[in-house]
Amino acid sequence: MLSVDVEKQLGDFALQAAFEAAGGATALFGASGAGKTSLINMIAGLLTPDRGRIVLDGETLFDRAARIDVPAWRRRVGCVFQEGRLFPHLSVKANLDYGRWMGGHAADAKAFAAVVDLLDIGRLLERRPGKLSGGERQRVAVGRALLMQPRLLLLDEPLASLDAVRKADILPYLERLRDAARVPIIYVSHNPLEVRRIATRVVMLANGKVTAVGGADLLDAVPVDMLA
């Protein structure tokens, strides 16, 4: 259970958003510039809100009034970024192991094999990120975030840098992820088609404010010009 109620002034842009997310996949949906990525960064601990509270599974991650701000590295919130952000100097296998390594956990061959299998990245393990295609890179990034045993998984436009064919390739993996991993997912996207396939709940964001919260049917009311 994630509960967010934050405010942040970013230049001329005022972000003031509150929402809750339980299990399953919740989409943060809105046009680019709506403040989705800023919101995600605040949940991950990469951006500090001016005011507000962030609570995950009963643990307060951020509370301005109580002066609580758990650093990113202690939040156990897995992130998949738009550009993957794999470590270029490490092999795919070392990238996947990075979170476990930093957390000081023993190797878990079963969990590793399960994730590698889920994302079908077994033949990439010895390669460097520079030698991967865009879709492969994003699958590895998902695996890396999953293997750190997160309490929450944030996917920030994971398909935005891919062309239509690659998107279609990778969407089934994300559906499998949603069904197989018992981690709540926040899925950020400006693409209604993606959101329909992945998310069970939708939080609509416009100009830094939450405008609606509901099921995927919310997307029916989305103006046609946004159905890019």
Next chain:
Amino acid sequence: MFDLSPQEWTAVALSLRIALVATLVSLPFGIAVATVLARKEFWGKSLLDAVVHLPLVLPPVVTGYLLLITFGRKAPIGAFLADHFGIVFSFRWTGAALACGVMAFPLMVRAIRLSVEAIDRRLEDAAATLGARPAWGFLTVTLPLAMPGIIVGAMLAFARALGEFGATITFVSNIPGETQTISAAIYTLTQVPGGDAAALKLVVVAIVISLAALMASEWLARRATARLHGA
């Protein structure tokens, strides 16, 4: 060509030792200062930047004199280090290494800083979300990605230290076998009648060592870059 006298060989060996020690000892400080300048914003940052670069623009004799009045045997810091840690700089090869390290520091910091600035900070953010506390993120992501710049910085500092003359001779004088480097030996030889031939031999040695250091740095940096990207 290379039939150097024992005293000249001593100067060559001493030069290499002083330059090596100066580079290795200053490297952790160079990495720290370069990272702070590249990554942090704080009050007095431009002052730190200016102080680091000072040896590059000051006359070396001034730097040497400043070292003399701070690290000399009777100077406050010099006396403290000598009394409490037994570290003596004045008229020792260690003092020459200190002078060379200070003179080479700006070059080292510049090269490392550029490479740290070129690293995508968002990779460090990604490391943090994966549970890496800042020190671990630095060691496992920033440092390896900055390695080509660190190699170049170290090699430039080594080459600079090898050629140091003014600050060294001001601070620790020109004592054969203790502080007489190649540069100081060449200077001495040019001051005595008939020393030209011997001076020329040392000049060739100096050119060969410096060229080798620069070429090695190029090669190492290229190899490190290639390794980073999995070639």
